[in-house]
Amino acid sequence: MSFTINQNLCAACGSCFSNCPNRAIIRRGESFFVTEMCSDCGLCIEYCNTGAMVRGKNRAELNNKKLDKALKDKLLLKKNITAMKFADKAPEGAAVEEGPQFWCAICGDIFEGEGSPVFFTSKACICGGAAALGIGGKRRTKTTKEEFATAINSMVIGEGNLYATKDLLAKGREVFPPYRKLYGGVVLGSLERIKMPDLIMFPVNGNQMCMISTAYAFDTGEVITGYAGTSTCRMVVIVPFLENKPVFSSGDHGARAQMRLKDEEILACFPYRLVPGLVKNLDRTAYARE
Numbered sequence: 001m002s003f004t005i006n007q008n009l010c011a012a013c014g015s016c017f018s019n020c021p022n023r024a025i026i027r028r029g030e031s032f033f034v035t036e037m038c039s040d041c042g043l044c045i046e047y048c049n050t051g052a053m054v055r056g057k058n059r060a061e062l063n064n065k066k067l068d069k070a071l072k073d074k075l076l077l078k079k080n081i082t083a084m085k086f087a088d089k090a091p092e093g094a095a096v097e098e099g100p101q102f103w104c105a106i107c108g109d110i111f112e113g114e115g116s117p118v119f120f121t122s123k124a125c126i127c128g129g130a131a132a133l134g135i136g137g138k139r140r141t142k143t144t145k146e147e148f149a150t151a152i153n154s155m156v157i158g159e160g161n162l163y164a165t166k167d168l169l170a171k172g173r174e175v176f177p178p179y180r181k182l183y184g185g186v187v188l189g190s191l192e193r194i195k196m197p198d199l200i201m202f203p204v205n206g207n208q209m210c211m212i213s214t215a216y217a218f219d220t221g222e223v224i225t226g227y228a229g230t231s232t233c234r235m236v237v238i239v240p241f242l243e244n245k246p247v248f249s250s251g252d253h254g255a256r257a258q259m260r261l262k263d264e265e266i267l268a269c270f271p272y273r274l275v276p277g278l279v280k281n282l283d284r285t286a287y288a289r290e
Contacts (some may be wrong), residue, residue, distance in 0.1 A: 099124025
């Protein structure tokens with residue numbers, strides 16, 4: 001275990017419990033305990049006034065290549081895992097996507113085997129998805145009102161798309177928390193190629209989603225929320241990134257086509273720091289039945 005709580009020193013104030021970003025600390029009766037969902041952030045130590053938080057001998061496994069292999073093996077994933085890492089500028093080794101391109105199309109390429117990291121910016125974004133991804137910045141060339149309308153009308157507004165009228169775009173945004181900061185872009189690539197990403201996303205079927213949700217809830221009782229009815233980037237990125245909570249989504253028709261998802265596939269998106277605990281708990285749930 002990454003951290004343990006010395007029950008002789010613990011005052012049961014609940015500060016660690018209420019401030020753990022992973023919700024990895026649980027309460028049983030009058031005592032608090034650290035679960036496998038701990039990812040070594042150490043924030044609990046800062047909130048503990050009695051020195052009851054003790055570092056354990058083990059550390060959370062945050063090696064991206066090991067976690068990539070573990071998830072593929074345990075869930076029998078047939079497609080690659082997309083990793084996302086927000087940054088203000090392109091990191092070394094990541095090609096800058098010039099566009100015009102869809103975020104969902106790049107993710108689809110990664111699912112199908114193209115894992116080289118690319119830096120995706122609002123300049124390259126062909127639709128309004130940059131706002132849902134929390135990326136902004138100055139564009140070298142401005143998109144005209146007519147160009148924006150063409151892109152929106154082709155995939156978002158009108159019969160056969162997401163909404164009947166443009167004013168319904170704002171309605172879909174009300175469900176999700178706002179970004180307090182806009183990043184220069186987001187690095188997209190396969191998990192095996194990106195160290196310490198912010199999020200990971202991958203297609204799953206119903207049985208795989210059941211395995212994931214059971215493992216996630218096993219120690220803490222936390223549930224995974226699903227979203228449907230608006231743009232895929234909004235449904236799968238905002239809550240995991242801003243609230244550190246996993247989600248699942250069917251996606252929207254346009255993104256499903258760009259991602260080449262099969263009928264039985266939905267998307268699961270996890271904050272990266274929750275993945276080590278997820279992998280451990282798969283062994284304690286789905287594989288403990290064998």
